[in-house]
Amino acid sequence: MKNKDKKTSTEIQPLTYVDKVIHEPARLTIMAHLYVVESADFLFMMRQTGLTFGNLSAHMSKLETAGYIKIIKEFIGKKPHTMLLLTPKGRIAFEEYRKNIKDFFDDMPI
């Protein structure tokens, strides 16, 4: 029994390395979308992720605190405009996250 428990804990160990900031589905969606583009504005991210304004704002703040995204506030004409982009740190973190998750699922027995 003890041996079995030990084996299971070793098998799921890679999951402990998974970045919990990215692991949340909404944030993972945001990161994935920002990963494939150079930058996107708030409205575009809302439409793509299907998140509400408040929800997206909250997740963006968390990602910004982690240093994964950069929020650029600018003016287009007289209107304020928010652009979002992945930082190099965020890009690396996302790639690592993908690798960890892939490794975990690849090692899983069918």
Add this chain to the structure above:
Amino acid sequence: MMINMTEKINLKKIEKKTYAYYHQDGLIDLFIGSGIIFAICCFLTELIWLAGTFVIFAVPLYTLAKQKITAPRIGLVKFGQKAQHRTLFIVLILIGNIFLIFVLGLFLYRNVIPTWIIENITSYPSLIVGYTGIVLILLSAVLSGIKRFYFYATSIFIIFLIGQLLSINLIISSALVAGVIILIGFCTILYFIHENPLSAKAILNEK
């Protein structure tokens, strides 16, 4: 489109979807359709060299339309270098397509190319031009993920096949194709504006 941890994160799929989403406004269709019409006009007036100037005034107009129509409705996105290269490639393919058709027409008109080629082309002009058009537009469809392009490929096939069977002038067939693309583009823009009203923007981006 929320990602679930258990499903594979297919970045290529997300990138393609994002790209297609940003081009759902139908502006690219109007750009292509008017490009063909412009090239036809240049050909008819025997000023074929003028066809290249289309890009000079059409690209700024396209960018302006994107800023005024698309960005306020679905937001703004800047694609990475890879996607920009893809856009450039698609534009070049389409311009090349238009150019090829009309240079071919010009050569035929002036009887410059060898007779055996002329014989083949004059026997099946619509099929040859149509086939080139289909290949190029299908290539654009695969690269861009814009599904309307598949419909255009089908339209080209039908129009040029009928054109060949009924011996319709190549210019008329090309104009018909351009007409279909412009009409679909126009309908797509109207649908896009209807589906993405400006009011949503007030709550979001201007906060």
